[in-house]
Amino acid sequence: MARVKIDLPDTFFFQTDILLYASHMNRMNHLDNALLLSVVSEARMRFFAQLGYDEQDMDGIGVIVADAALQYRSEAHHGETVRVSMTATDFWERGCDLVWALDEAESGRRVAHGKTGIVFFDYARNAAAGVPPGFSRHFGA
Numbered sequence: 001m002a003r004v005k006i007d008l009p010d011t012f013f014f015q016t017d018i019l020l021y022a023s024h025m026n027r028m029n030h031l032d033n034a035l036l037l038s039v040v041s042e043a044r045m046r047f048f049a050q051l052g053y054d055e056q057d058m059d060g061i062g063v064i065v066a067d068a069a070l071q072y073r074s075e076a077h078h079g080e081t082v083r084v085s086m087t088a089t090d091f092w093e094r095g096c097d098l099v100w101a102l103d104e105a106e107s108g109r110r111v112a113h114g115k116t117g118i119v120f121f122d123y124a125r126n127a128a129a130g131v132p133p134g135f136s137r138h139f140g141a
Contacts, residue, residue, distance in 0.1 A: 070114030
């Protein structure tokens with residue numbers, strides 16, 4: 001079986017800590033696979049906010065999640081704090097990848113890592129749009 005391969009950068013632009021709630025857990029009492037993406041989504045909103053953006057307004061352009069890939073490395077449990085590190089990579093005409101790592105904050109244990117492909121979208125025109133120059137400048141793209 002072919003495995004997902006995700007190349008992580010040596011450094012990340014952004015980090016945020018998120019406490020895991022009981023509602024993030026599955027019946028086996030560890031971080032649910034679907035809810036892991038909700039944790040990453042919260043980190044993505046914080047990432048954009050640090051840059052002065054909102055997912056619905058990045059210099060007049062919004063964001064759509066086009067795809068996501070992840071790899072698990074260990075379990076995470078209720079009450080743990082996870083540190084999500086994130087950066088933007090692989091820019092193309094209308095989007096980029098947000099590459100992330102999720103580690104247990106106290107021990108540094110890697111829980112998962114992955115990437116989320118985003119496309120910039122002009123909701124007024126109902127069409128994909130170019131990457132906002134103000135956004136890409138933060139990453140040397």
